[in-house]
Amino acid sequence: MSRTRPPSSIAVARLAGVSQSAVSRTFTPGGIVSPATRAKVLAAASTLGYRPNLLSRSLTTGRSGIVAVAVGGLSNPFHAMALDCFATGLQRRGQQVMLVVVEDEWALGSAVELLSGYQVDAVLSSLSVNARDVAEALTRFGVPIVTMNSSVTNRWVRTVAADDHEAGAAIAKHLYGQGARRFGYIAGRSGTLAQERREAGFRQGLAEFGITDCERAQGNHLHSGGAASVRALYASGTGPDGLFCLNDLTAMGAIDALRVEFGLRCPEDVLVAGYDNIDGSAWPPYRLTTVDVGLDRVAAEAFALIEEEDGGPPEVLVQPRLVLRASTRS
Structure with missing residues (x-):
């Protein structure tokens, strides 16, 4: 069975009574063409079912779109x-x-x-x-x-x-203002700009209140890393009462582990904040304080x-x- 070839710009130009270049300009973003010509070309294209070939356009414009x-x-x-x-x-x-x-x-x-x-x-x-x-x-x-x-x-x-350093400092000030005095940070992969800036900002924010001790655990950006980090931070029986996590998924894992494995309540026993403002951060089991990067x-x-x-x-x-x-x- 033979396949019907799609309509070409030449066919559109003939039906519209314009030049082929006018058809090309009509379908090129920023192309200069009069309103009347554009209307005729679009009407002809609709009649024929024409769609411009983006790859062919790239040969003449140098841009594929x-x-x-x-x-x-x-x-x-x-x-x-x-x-x-x-x-x-x-x-x-x-x-x-x-x-x-x-x-x-x-x-x-x-x-x-x-x-x-x-x-x-x-x-x-x-x-x-x-x-x-x-x-x-x-x-x-x-x-x-x-x-x-x-x-x-x-x-x-x-x-x-996002200005991660400023956001980290804002989280520190907020947790302190809400009554936290023992602090912890669950980190992400080392060597990344977001990780370094968020942690540095958090520690600087704490330093403004004279706090230099902040426990640290290594996460993996995932729910599992948040839970594992909580096990490490609270293994001795006394852990942070203010916890900042690199991202929301980590914070959600931390909250689940605090509640299920250690019987700790959030926020009554531990204040927890995350970063990213993913959809799940607003879910009722978490209602997570976080940072929206915009x-x-x-x-x-x-x-x-x-x-x-x-x-x-x-x-x-x-x-x-x-x-x-x-x-x-x-």
Whole structure:
């Protein structure tokens, strides 16, 4: 059975009584065409069922209109939230989304190398780049790459981040103001910008009250890491009464372990705060005090950066928002 070929721009031009270049300009973002011509072209395209070929357009404009979104760690709801925010925002801008799932920053380089064959205009990622050799490898592809919370940037690799240091300090002041006097911090992977800034800000905030002792446990960004960290912090029988966790998923695991394994109440016995403001943080079993990074603002700044093909700031900071809930008696 023979397949019917899709209608071409030539057929649309003939039906509309305009030139082929007028059809091309009509379907090119920013293309200059009169309202009357645009109306005739769109009517003809609708009649014929015509859809522009994005790959063919890239041959003449040098831009495909495709932005790759590279995500990893989708077991953490924050990355799924970031993906949704990036993809929705790009589509509203008239750009197409190519989704790439990678394990970590080291896999980002091989992913971008593959993507370069598809002539993507830019790459967005909720992953961070923290190794200089990874950042240098990414520059080979000559497309803007915007990440979140990267400690290494260059001409092509830029980052958008929340002011994690300020947010960590705000959490410390809040916990102290709510009556906590023995403090603990559950960390994430070492060497990441978000981890370093959040912990440094938290400790600086405590230092303003003359507090230098803060117990520390190593988490894994997941619910299981929060629970395991609580076992380590409370094994002696006396643990922190004010606990800050690197992210919400860790904090939720910590709250579950405190209640189920140690019989401790939150917030009556232990105040717990997280970070990210994922949907689950507001669920009744947790009602978690957290920090909202403002993903809409992060995405808007990222979209601005991918338009800066040469230049632009290496890092853009957005101001996060403290969200107070019942886990800290708020």
